[in-house]
Amino acid sequence: MRTGSLFIGLTLCLAVPAFGQEQMPKEAQMQEKAKAVIAQxxxxxxxxxxxxxxxxxxxxxxxxxxxxxxxxxxxxxxxxxxxxxxxxxxxxxxxxxxxxxxxxxxxxxxxxxxxxxxxxxxxxxxxxxxxxxxxxxxxxxxxxxxxxxxxxxxxxxxxxxxxxxxxxxxxxxxxxxxxxxxxxxxxxxxxxxxxxxxxxxxxxxxxxxxxxxxxxxxxxxxxxxxxxxxxxxxxxxxxxxxxxxxxxxxxxxxxxxxxxxxxxxxxxxxxxxxxxxxxxxxxxxxxxxxxxxxxxxxxxxxxxxxxxxxxxxxxxxxxxxxxxxxxxxxxxxxxxxxxxxxxxxxxxxxIGCQKHIDIARKAAQESMVLLKNDHVLPLKKDIKFLFVIGPAATDVFYEMGNYYGVSDRMSTYLSGIASKVSAGTSINYRQGFLAIMPKLNDMDYSTGEAKSAEVCILFIGNSGNVEGEEGEAIASSARGDRVDIKLSESQLNYLRDLRKDNNHKIVTVVTGGSPVDMTEISELSDAVVMAWYPGQEGGYAIGDLLFGDAGFTGRLPITFPKSVDVLPAYDDYSMNGRTYKYMKDNIMYPFGYGLTYGKVSYSDATVVNANKYKGKENLQLQVTLKNDGDRAVTEVAQVYLSAPEAGVHTPIESLIAFRRVILQPKENKTITFSIAPEKLQMVQANGTSKLMKGAYTVMVAGAAPGSRTTELGVSSSQASFVIK
The missing domain is CATH 3.20.20.300 (Glycoside hydrolase, family 3, N-terminal domain)
Structure with missing residues (x-):
């Protein structure tokens, strides 16, 4: 037998006898083994x-x-x-x-x-x-x-x-x-x-x-x-x-x-x-x-x-x-x-056990971001006629992203929607258009079919065919990158045609792994969901969310700009004008933004230890959240710091803490953030960090602060303190 054969004779190479190894710390013992095998x-x-x-x-x-x-x-x-x-x-x-x-x-x-x-x-x-x-x-x-x-x-x-x-x-x-x-x-x-x-x-x-x-x-x-x-x-x-x-x-x-x-x-x-x-x-x-x-x-x-x-x-x-x-x-x-x-x-x-399936479904639910909801969602399960459109609704590739595995229980968006409605609901599905090609005339009839529906759920967006690593995206002229953030005209034209009849509501679900130009999409839709690439449970998750069996909690982890035309050059690695930390305008949807099926207000932000704070202990920040709605919600409370010289030699604001908070209907809840002093330090021009003297502001909000965030009606509450 060759059990343990790797180190047969290796004790001759070691500085300590074999019985001595058992008394050595595990790390040191294994280091000796590593040295011994390398030596041979x-x-x-x-x-x-x-x-x-x-x-x-x-x-x-x-x-x-x-x-x-x-x-x-x-x-x-x-x-x-x-x-x-x-x-x-x-x-x-x-x-x-x-x-x-x-x-x-x-x-x-x-x-x-x-x-x-x-x-x-x-x-x-x-x-x-x-x-x-x-x-x-x-x-x-x-x-x-x-x-x-x-x-x-x-x-x-x-x-x-x-x-x-x-x-x-x-x-x-x-x-x-x-x-x-x-x-x-x-x-x-x-x-x-x-x-x-x-x-x-x-x-x-x-x-x-x-x-x-x-x-x-x-x-x-x-x-x-x-x-x-x-x-x-x-x-x-x-x-x-x-x-x-x-x-x-x-x-x-x-x-x-x-x-x-x-x-x-x-x-x-x-x-x-x-x-x-x-x-x-x-x-x-x-x-x-x-x-x-x-x-x-x-x-x-x-x-x-x-x-x-x-x-x-x-x-x-x-x-x-x-x-x-x-x-x-x-x-x-x-x-x-x-x-x-x-x-x-x-x-x-x-592998693929029920526990992991449940985690994947929860993750898919929490990942999707509700960007607009004009009193359309959640949908009623006894809706009479529902029309589902778009190739992404039945193609699991739009749920996979890249570097993916293979699941034996992939769910399409269409199947997830169908699993939620009553037996008496009529559902019709058409592909409608080809995502990366000009719209074909023989698909135009589907817009006419959609006119009789109460609600149209339209799936548009990107897939690995248009974004990905170098050489992966077949429709990109930038070898994986996109040259802009607009969707193909075939998709936008279909949405435009669908909107011409105002008798039905349009819920637009956008797929993909990066920001898209949402200006026209938001204007023409009654509700907009950013679904990303949600994995194997994405279909079931979209059904849970659209029909209210789960609530939207996702928040944008990246700013959605109105246009890339005014962004810095792509090959400019300076952060000036990039991300929520340095962007003042050109923002369609801000970092951290996302709607729920409720309305949460923020108030009474207070730095508890402001009077004695000298930057050597944790900053104690309190804020009160209130759920003004009739449904339980999970709010993602975010803490942003604005330091001295904000926007000049430091970011406009920086995320320093966040927490998911469950709020029952009409519930008030006061929460406390304990923030380590190193999170208040600012990076200097030479790359070192230090705690700057002067006035600081901390804002607790449902998205990154800014004029666009205010326009969108996001609640916030702020407090100040001074480091002398």
């Missing part, structure tokens, strides 16, 4: 462990392992799994407890799938336990095709939800991991997709440390994320996957990161073929390893032997790069059979 590898074997498709080493009992797996919103690209909403929809939930539960569910399914894959000797891509998720880049421009993968435009919201996902994924054991999460793409990566292999980003230090890095810092220091992925682009002239400033100085030295760093796929090749920093593959590989990269997704590290032979690296450099990788596999309990790992043998029955 040949140079060729070491190189083979530094690439994502790691070779097996039979004589050491090391199985082949592919480090590349995906789990953005469920185990992806690996067969059957529960599919949760795309992260931009999870951002709209403002619910870190829910996101934690999703992370836990995903990793449990991952464990079960991994065990089965091992039994059938599937050691290939997407079958491992190291997941390159979450994406905590900032959605700084609505045209970015990969914005759907993020939690939105705010660093604090992104960091909070990303940290919750990581903790759920990795588990709570002090040493072992249920699965390894990865914070990507580090750093300053958010388009343009077509230029990502050659682009050099030179953000000001204030923008770098105020916007682009905070979420990564939270995942490292609070989430203890096991991996970080370097981006494709350059930052200050160096590849983000080969920058000693990013990977060593900030990530490891300043933040104390202990895990492993992986390149984005092909990013090391970009060092010499895209960015032209190096002259050869060997030189590019050496640059990356010296900068702190541990693992390459790609094949340029195949030149590492050559780099050692040329004196560009030493074998000791490779040993150092290997240590975090061996530790990750030991934490997962998969480098050798490890009965001490508490996450072994997850049952296959957990």
């Amino acid at each position: 590898m040949t140079l060729k074997e070491k190189v083979g462990q530094l690439m994502n498709d790691a070779i097996g080493i039979d004589r050491l009992g090391v199985k082949p392992y592919n480090w590349w797996s995906e789990a953005l919103h469920g185990v992806a690209r690996s067969g059957r799994a529960t599919m949760f909403p795309e992260p931009i929809g999870l951002g709209a939930t403002f619910d870190d407890d829910l996101v934690h539960a999703i992370g836990e569910a995903v990793s449990k399914e991952a464990r079960a799938k991994y065990d089965v894959a091992q039994k059938i000797h599937n050691y290939g891509i997407y079958a491992g336990l190291t997941f390159w998720s979450p994406n905590v880049n900032i959605f700084r421009d609505p045209r970015w095709g990969r914005g759907m993968e993020t939690y939105g435009e705010d660093p604090f919201l992104t960091g909070t939800l990303g940290t919750a996902f990581v903790k759920g994924m990795q588990g709570d054991d002090p040493f072992y991991l249920r699965a390894a999460a990865c914070a990507k793409h580090y750093a300053v990566h958010s388009g343009p997709e077509k230029d990502r292999h050659v682009f050099d980003v030179n953000p000001g230090k204030r923008d770098l440390f105020e916007t682009y890095l905070p979420a990564f810092k939270m995942l490292v220091q609070q989430g203890k994320v096991e991996a970080v992925m370097g981006a494709y682009n350059r930052v200050y002239g160096k590849s983000a996957s080969g920058s000693d400033y990013l990977l060593t100085d900030i990530l490891r030295k300043d933040w104390g990161f202990k895990g492993h760093i992986v390149s984005d796929c092909g990013a090391v090749t970009d060092i010499w073929k895209g960015h032209r920093i190096a002259k050869s593959g060997a030189e590019a590989a050496a640059i990356a390893v010296k900068a702190g990269l541990n693992l390459e997704c790609g094949n340029t590290f195949s030149h590492l032997e050559e780099a050692v032979q040329q004196g560009l690296l030493t074998e000791a450099d490779l040993d150092n790069a290997l240590m975090p990788l061996m530790m990750t596999r030991l934490k997962l309990g998969i480098l050798e059979p490890d009965p001490s790992c508490p996450y072994n043998e997850e049952q296959e029955s957990v």
Whole structure:
């Protein structure tokens, strides 16, 4: 038998006897094991462990392992799994407890799938336990095709939800991991997709440390994320996957990161073929390893032997790069059979189990945002005639987003609606139009059919055919990004035609992973819902919400502008004029906005310890919320800080806290926020943070403050305090 064969004879290499290991702390014990196995590898074997498709080493009992797996919103690209909403929809939930539960569910399914894959000797891509998720880049421009993968435009919201996902994924054991999460793409990566292999980003230090890095810092220091992925682009002239400033100085030295760093796929090749920093593959590989990269997704590290032979690296450099990788596999309990790992043998029955279905349905419900409701919703279940229109109503691709798995119980929007109405209700469905092509004349008759309906539910929007990663979106001229935020004329023309008859109400449901131009859509519709990509339960969730079996609670995690024409240039990475923090106008729907089936008012905001506050203890903020409606609602109360010199050297306002609050009909509830003093600090021009002296304002509201928010009737209450 070869049980435990990996370390047969390894005690000869250890500095302490085998019996002494049991008395060592687990971390130190495993570090000794990692060093011992590395010491027995040949140079060729070491190189083979530094690439994502790691070779097996039979004589050491090391199985082949592919480090590349995906789990953005469920185990992806690996067969059957529960599919949760795309992260931009999870951002709209403002619910870190829910996101934690999703992370836990995903990793449990991952464990079960991994065990089965091992039994059938599937050691290939997407079958491992190291997941390159979450994406905590900032959605700084609505045209970015990969914005759907993020939690939105705010660093604090992104960091909070990303940290919750990581903790759920990795588990709570002090040493072992249920699965390894990865914070990507580090750093300053958010388009343009077509230029990502050659682009050099030179953000000001204030923008770098105020916007682009905070979420990564939270995942490292609070989430203890096991991996970080370097981006494709350059930052200050160096590849983000080969920058000693990013990977060593900030990530490891300043933040104390202990895990492993992986390149984005092909990013090391970009060092010499895209960015032209190096002259050869060997030189590019050496640059990356010296900068702190541990693992390459790609094949340029195949030149590492050559780099050692040329004196560009030493074998000791490779040993150092290997240590975090061996530790990750030991934490997962998969480098050798490890009965001490508490996450072994997850049952296959957990995949797609009822508990996970319920979580996915709740997430889909909480993700959808009600943007307009002119006394139309909720619909009555005994409605006489309902007309449902649009290809998205029956095509589950409009619910999947990207980096998706395959569920065995996908629900269409049409099926979810049909499940809610009475047996006597007449429902008709027509595709009506083709989303990415001019409207065909032989579909015009459906607008005539719709005239007799009491309510028309129209599904329009985007799918992965028009937005996504580079090369994914087939209808985009920007290789994944969109050139503007307008929907196709075929969709808008249909809505215009439908509106010509004012005898029926129109509920428009918009799909997609990024902002769209809502001006005309809102004008022509009686109600508007932003559904995002809600995953497998999206159809049932839309039925729950439209017919009142659940209430809308979702809030926009990104500003919806009126037009992209007045936004800063897409390739300008300055935050000036971007996101709610620096936008004063051109706002159609503000960050944090969303309606409920009630009306909540805010009053009596008070900083309890204002008179004695000196910035050294938590700020105690109280506010009273009142539900003026006749239905119970869940309100997302948001706290925004306006610091001295607001809008000049600091953001106009910054989100510093939020909470989901359940309010019964006519109920008043006073809630307290305890805000850590570091959240009041402002980033300076040199990238450092400090607590500024002067007058501060905190506003508690249902959306980011501003003139457009006031126009929309969002309630708020504010308080002030002074730091001398």
